[in-house]
Amino acid sequence: MFAPTESFANLDDQEEQAIAQLNLMACKLVRKGQVDEGVALLRRARHTCVRDKELFKDQNHRKMLHATTLNNLGCAVIKTQAGRIENALEYFAKALKLEKSLPQNQPSRNPAGTHLNVCAMLSKLKRHKEARHHAQCALSLLRDGKSPAITTDGAGQTSSVLALAHHNLAVEQEYLKEDIKSLHSYMAACEACLGTLGKGHKLTQAIYKNASAALTSIEKRLRTVPEKKLAQQALNKTQEVMGGTRFNSGSSSGSSRTTTEF
Numbered sequence: 001m002f003a004p005t006e007s008f009a010n011l012d013d014q015e016e017q018a019i020a021q022l023n024l025m026a027c028k029l030v031r032k033g034q035v036d037e038g039v040a041l042l043r044r045a046r047h048t049c050v051r052d053k054e055l056f057k058d059q060n061h062r063k064m065l066h067a068t069t070l071n072n073l074g075c076a077v078i079k080t081q082a083g084r085i086e087n088a089l090e091y092f093a094k095a096l097k098l099e100k101s102l103p104q105n106q107p108s109r110n111p112a113g114t115h116l117n118v119c120a121m122l123s124k125l126k127r128h129k130e131a132r133h134h135a136q137c138a139l140s141l142l143r144d145g146k147s148p149a150i151t152t153d154g155a156g157q158t159s160s161v162l163a164l165a166h167h168n169l170a171v172e173q174e175y176l177k178e179d180i181k182s183l184h185s186y187m188a189a190c191e192a193c194l195g196t197l198g199k200g201h202k203l204t205q206a207i208y209k210n211a212s213a214a215l216t217s218i219e220k221r222l223r224t225v226p227e228k229k230l231a232q233q234a235l236n237k238t239q240e241v242m243g244g245t246r247f248n249s250g251s252s253s254g255s256s257r258t259t260t261e262f
Helices: 006-010 014-031 035-051 059-077 085-101 111-124 129-145 161-175 181-199 203-222 225-241
Strands: 150-152 158-160
Touching: 006 014, 014 035, 014 059, 035 059, 035 150, 059 085, 059 111, 059 158, 085 111, 085 161, 111 129, 111 161, 150 161, 158 181, 161 181, 161 203, 181 203, 203 225
Parallel strands: none
Antiparallel strands: 150 158
Protein backbone atom coordinates (compact mmCIF):
# COMPACT_ATOMS: atom_id res chain seq x y z
CA MET A 1 0.00 0.00 0.00
CA PHE A 2 1.12 3.55 -0.67
CA ALA A 3 2.24 5.54 2.34
CA PRO A 4 -0.38 7.71 4.13
CA THR A 5 -0.49 11.46 3.54
CA GLU A 6 -2.37 12.78 6.58
CA SER A 7 0.79 14.29 8.06
CA PHE A 8 1.55 16.34 4.93
CA ALA A 9 -0.85 19.06 6.09
CA ASN A 10 1.47 19.83 9.02
CA LEU A 11 4.54 20.48 6.90
CA ASP A 12 5.48 24.16 6.72
CA ASP A 13 9.06 24.00 5.46
CA GLN A 14 9.48 24.61 1.72
CA GLU A 15 11.73 21.60 1.13
CA GLU A 16 9.40 19.31 3.07
CA GLN A 17 6.42 20.49 1.05
CA ALA A 18 8.33 19.89 -2.18
CA ILE A 19 9.02 16.24 -1.24
CA ALA A 20 5.39 15.78 -0.20
CA GLN A 21 4.17 17.14 -3.54
CA LEU A 22 6.49 14.84 -5.47
CA ASN A 23 5.03 11.88 -3.57
CA LEU A 24 1.45 13.00 -4.16
CA MET A 25 2.01 13.49 -7.88
CA ALA A 26 3.86 10.18 -8.18
CA CYS A 27 1.09 8.17 -6.48
CA LYS A 28 -1.55 9.67 -8.77
CA LEU A 29 0.57 8.92 -11.86
CA VAL A 30 1.08 5.31 -10.81
CA ARG A 31 -2.65 4.87 -10.19
CA LYS A 32 -3.28 6.18 -13.71
CA GLY A 33 -0.83 3.67 -15.17
CA GLN A 34 1.97 6.17 -15.77
CA VAL A 35 4.33 4.13 -13.64
CA ASP A 36 7.69 5.14 -15.10
CA GLU A 37 6.86 8.82 -14.69
CA GLY A 38 5.81 8.21 -11.09
CA VAL A 39 9.00 6.27 -10.33
CA ALA A 40 11.10 9.12 -11.74
CA LEU A 41 9.46 11.62 -9.38
CA LEU A 42 9.96 9.33 -6.39
CA ARG A 43 13.63 8.80 -7.21
CA ARG A 44 14.01 12.55 -7.41
CA ALA A 45 12.41 12.90 -3.97
CA ARG A 46 14.62 10.18 -2.53
CA HIS A 47 17.75 11.81 -3.93
CA THR A 48 16.89 15.05 -2.13
CA CYS A 49 16.20 13.25 1.17
CA VAL A 50 19.54 11.41 1.01
CA ARG A 51 21.90 13.94 -0.60
CA ASP A 52 20.53 17.27 0.61
CA LYS A 53 19.98 16.64 4.33
CA GLU A 54 21.13 20.13 5.27
CA LEU A 55 18.17 21.66 3.42
CA PHE A 56 15.73 20.25 5.97
CA LYS A 57 15.15 22.16 9.21
CA ASP A 58 13.66 19.14 11.00
CA GLN A 59 15.59 15.89 10.53
CA ASN A 60 12.72 13.77 11.86
CA HIS A 61 10.48 15.25 9.18
CA ARG A 62 13.16 14.41 6.62
CA LYS A 63 13.33 10.81 7.84
CA MET A 64 9.55 10.55 7.74
CA LEU A 65 9.45 11.88 4.17
CA HIS A 66 12.29 9.57 3.18
CA ALA A 67 10.39 6.57 4.60
CA THR A 68 7.23 7.71 2.81
CA THR A 69 9.15 7.99 -0.45
CA LEU A 70 10.72 4.54 -0.03
CA ASN A 71 7.33 2.98 0.67
CA ASN A 72 5.81 4.59 -2.40
CA LEU A 73 8.84 3.69 -4.48
CA GLY A 74 8.50 0.04 -3.50
CA CYS A 75 4.82 0.07 -4.47
CA ALA A 76 5.65 1.72 -7.79
CA VAL A 77 8.67 -0.29 -8.96
CA ILE A 78 6.84 -3.59 -8.57
CA LYS A 79 4.40 -2.33 -11.23
CA THR A 80 7.10 -1.54 -13.82
CA GLN A 81 7.90 -3.95 -16.63
CA ALA A 82 11.25 -4.71 -15.05
CA GLY A 83 9.83 -4.67 -11.55
CA ARG A 84 11.60 -7.09 -9.22
CA ILE A 85 10.12 -8.24 -5.96
CA GLU A 86 13.54 -8.12 -4.33
CA ASN A 87 13.96 -4.45 -5.23
CA ALA A 88 10.59 -3.53 -3.73
CA LEU A 89 11.36 -5.57 -0.62
CA GLU A 90 14.64 -3.66 -0.20
CA TYR A 91 12.82 -0.31 -0.36
CA PHE A 92 10.21 -1.46 2.18
CA ALA A 93 12.86 -2.81 4.56
CA LYS A 94 14.74 0.52 4.46
CA ALA A 95 11.49 2.41 5.06
CA LEU A 96 10.74 0.23 8.09
CA LYS A 97 14.21 0.86 9.52
CA LEU A 98 13.71 4.61 9.17
CA GLU A 99 10.27 4.49 10.80
CA LYS A 100 11.66 2.57 13.74
CA SER A 101 14.23 5.34 14.26
CA LEU A 102 11.53 8.01 14.56
CA PRO A 103 10.12 9.12 17.95
CA GLN A 104 7.08 7.14 19.11
CA ASN A 105 4.99 10.33 19.17
CA GLN A 106 5.77 11.17 15.54
CA PRO A 107 2.22 11.43 14.08
CA SER A 108 3.30 10.41 10.58
CA ARG A 109 4.66 6.98 11.51
CA ASN A 110 2.94 4.10 9.74
CA PRO A 111 5.06 1.05 10.66
CA ALA A 112 2.09 -1.34 10.44
CA GLY A 113 1.52 -0.43 6.79
CA THR A 114 5.22 -0.89 6.07
CA HIS A 115 5.22 -4.30 7.77
CA LEU A 116 2.32 -5.28 5.49
CA ASN A 117 4.24 -4.17 2.41
CA VAL A 118 7.16 -6.34 3.54
CA CYS A 119 4.69 -9.17 4.20
CA ALA A 120 3.29 -8.93 0.66
CA MET A 121 6.72 -9.17 -0.96
CA LEU A 122 7.84 -12.07 1.23
CA SER A 123 4.63 -13.88 0.35
CA LYS A 124 5.35 -13.46 -3.36
CA LEU A 125 8.78 -14.98 -2.70
CA LYS A 126 7.04 -17.91 -0.93
CA ARG A 127 8.70 -17.02 2.36
CA HIS A 128 5.43 -17.51 4.21
CA LYS A 129 6.68 -17.90 7.80
CA GLU A 130 8.51 -14.58 7.53
CA ALA A 131 5.50 -12.99 5.88
CA ARG A 132 3.26 -14.23 8.70
CA HIS A 133 5.64 -12.68 11.24
CA HIS A 134 5.37 -9.24 9.60
CA ALA A 135 1.55 -9.46 9.48
CA GLN A 136 1.59 -10.29 13.20
CA CYS A 137 3.92 -7.34 13.87
CA ALA A 138 1.49 -5.05 12.05
CA LEU A 139 -1.43 -6.29 14.15
CA SER A 140 0.54 -5.85 17.36
CA LEU A 141 1.37 -2.23 16.48
CA LEU A 142 -2.25 -1.51 15.59
CA ARG A 143 -3.60 -3.04 18.79
CA ASP A 144 -1.13 -1.01 20.86
CA GLY A 145 -2.15 2.21 19.10
CA LYS A 146 1.36 2.70 17.68
CA SER A 147 0.25 2.90 14.05
CA PRO A 148 -2.90 4.31 12.37
CA ALA A 149 -5.70 1.84 11.64
CA ILE A 150 -7.16 3.94 8.79
CA THR A 151 -5.04 5.80 6.23
CA THR A 152 -5.44 7.80 3.02
CA ASP A 153 -2.66 7.53 0.44
CA GLY A 154 -1.26 9.97 -2.10
CA ALA A 155 -3.77 8.86 -4.72
CA GLY A 156 -6.65 9.71 -2.38
CA GLN A 157 -7.58 6.11 -1.56
CA THR A 158 -8.66 5.31 2.00
CA SER A 159 -7.76 1.89 3.40
CA SER A 160 -8.23 -0.01 6.64
CA VAL A 161 -4.74 -1.06 7.69
CA LEU A 162 -6.34 -3.19 10.41
CA ALA A 163 -8.44 -5.12 7.88
CA LEU A 164 -5.44 -5.61 5.62
CA ALA A 165 -3.36 -6.89 8.53
CA HIS A 166 -5.98 -9.51 9.47
CA HIS A 167 -6.42 -10.45 5.81
CA ASN A 168 -2.72 -10.83 5.05
CA LEU A 169 -2.23 -12.86 8.23
CA ALA A 170 -5.11 -15.11 7.13
CA VAL A 171 -3.51 -15.69 3.73
CA GLU A 172 -0.17 -16.67 5.28
CA GLN A 173 -1.86 -18.92 7.83
CA GLU A 174 -3.73 -20.62 5.00
CA TYR A 175 -0.49 -21.21 3.09
CA LEU A 176 1.01 -22.70 6.27
CA LYS A 177 -2.02 -25.01 6.72
CA GLU A 178 -3.16 -23.28 9.91
CA ASP A 179 -6.75 -23.56 8.76
CA ILE A 180 -8.66 -22.74 11.95
CA LYS A 181 -6.45 -19.74 12.69
CA SER A 182 -6.82 -18.64 9.08
CA LEU A 183 -10.61 -18.90 9.31
CA HIS A 184 -10.71 -16.61 12.34
CA SER A 185 -8.32 -14.13 10.71
CA TYR A 186 -10.42 -13.94 7.54
CA MET A 187 -13.51 -13.21 9.63
CA ALA A 188 -11.66 -10.56 11.62
CA ALA A 189 -10.61 -8.93 8.33
CA CYS A 190 -14.21 -8.89 7.11
CA GLU A 191 -15.47 -7.35 10.34
CA ALA A 192 -12.73 -4.72 10.37
CA CYS A 193 -13.29 -3.46 6.83
CA LEU A 194 -17.08 -3.60 7.04
CA GLY A 195 -17.07 -1.67 10.31
CA THR A 196 -14.72 1.07 9.11
CA LEU A 197 -15.15 1.34 5.34
CA GLY A 198 -18.64 0.03 4.66
CA LYS A 199 -20.00 -2.64 2.32
CA GLY A 200 -19.50 -0.70 -0.92
CA HIS A 201 -15.79 0.10 -0.49
CA LYS A 202 -13.36 -1.50 -2.95
CA LEU A 203 -11.26 -3.01 -0.17
CA THR A 204 -14.30 -4.46 1.59
CA GLN A 205 -15.42 -6.11 -1.65
CA ALA A 206 -11.96 -7.56 -2.30
CA ILE A 207 -11.52 -8.92 1.22
CA TYR A 208 -15.00 -10.47 1.32
CA LYS A 209 -14.39 -12.11 -2.06
CA ASN A 210 -11.09 -13.58 -0.89
CA ALA A 211 -12.55 -14.65 2.45
CA SER A 212 -15.53 -16.41 0.84
CA ALA A 213 -13.27 -18.31 -1.57
CA ALA A 214 -10.83 -19.20 1.21
CA LEU A 215 -13.49 -20.39 3.62
CA THR A 216 -14.94 -22.68 0.95
CA SER A 217 -11.51 -24.26 0.47
CA ILE A 218 -10.83 -24.47 4.21
CA GLU A 219 -14.16 -26.20 4.84
CA LYS A 220 -13.21 -28.95 2.35
CA ARG A 221 -9.92 -29.59 4.15
CA LEU A 222 -11.26 -29.71 7.71
CA ARG A 223 -11.83 -33.18 9.15
CA THR A 224 -14.10 -32.91 12.20
CA VAL A 225 -17.81 -32.06 12.15
CA PRO A 226 -17.46 -29.12 14.60
CA GLU A 227 -14.66 -27.59 12.49
CA LYS A 228 -16.64 -27.99 9.28
CA LYS A 229 -19.68 -26.43 10.96
CA LEU A 230 -17.58 -23.46 12.11
CA ALA A 231 -16.28 -22.93 8.57
CA GLN A 232 -19.77 -23.17 7.08
CA GLN A 233 -21.15 -20.65 9.57
CA ALA A 234 -18.38 -18.23 8.70
CA LEU A 235 -18.96 -18.74 4.98
CA ASN A 236 -22.70 -18.18 5.34
CA LYS A 237 -22.04 -14.98 7.25
CA THR A 238 -19.77 -13.55 4.54
CA GLN A 239 -22.24 -14.43 1.79
CA GLU A 240 -25.15 -12.98 3.76
CA VAL A 241 -23.34 -9.66 4.16
CA MET A 242 -22.47 -9.54 0.45
CA GLY A 243 -26.03 -10.24 -0.66
CA GLY A 244 -25.76 -13.98 -1.11
CA THR A 245 -22.96 -13.83 -3.68
CA ARG A 246 -21.01 -17.06 -3.92
CA PHE A 247 -17.43 -16.72 -5.06
CA ASN A 248 -15.28 -19.29 -6.82
CA SER A 249 -13.04 -21.00 -4.28
CA GLY A 250 -10.14 -21.41 -6.69
CA SER A 251 -7.29 -23.66 -5.56
CA SER A 252 -7.94 -25.80 -2.50
CA SER A 253 -4.37 -25.16 -1.33
CA GLY A 254 -4.87 -21.43 -0.96
CA SER A 255 -2.29 -20.70 -3.66
CA SER A 256 -4.81 -18.67 -5.68
CA ARG A 257 -5.02 -16.03 -2.96
CA THR A 258 -2.44 -13.38 -2.28
CA THR A 259 -1.75 -10.76 0.32
CA THR A 260 -3.75 -7.70 -0.64
CA GLU A 261 -1.86 -4.62 -1.87
CA PHE A 262 -3.83 -1.37 -2.09
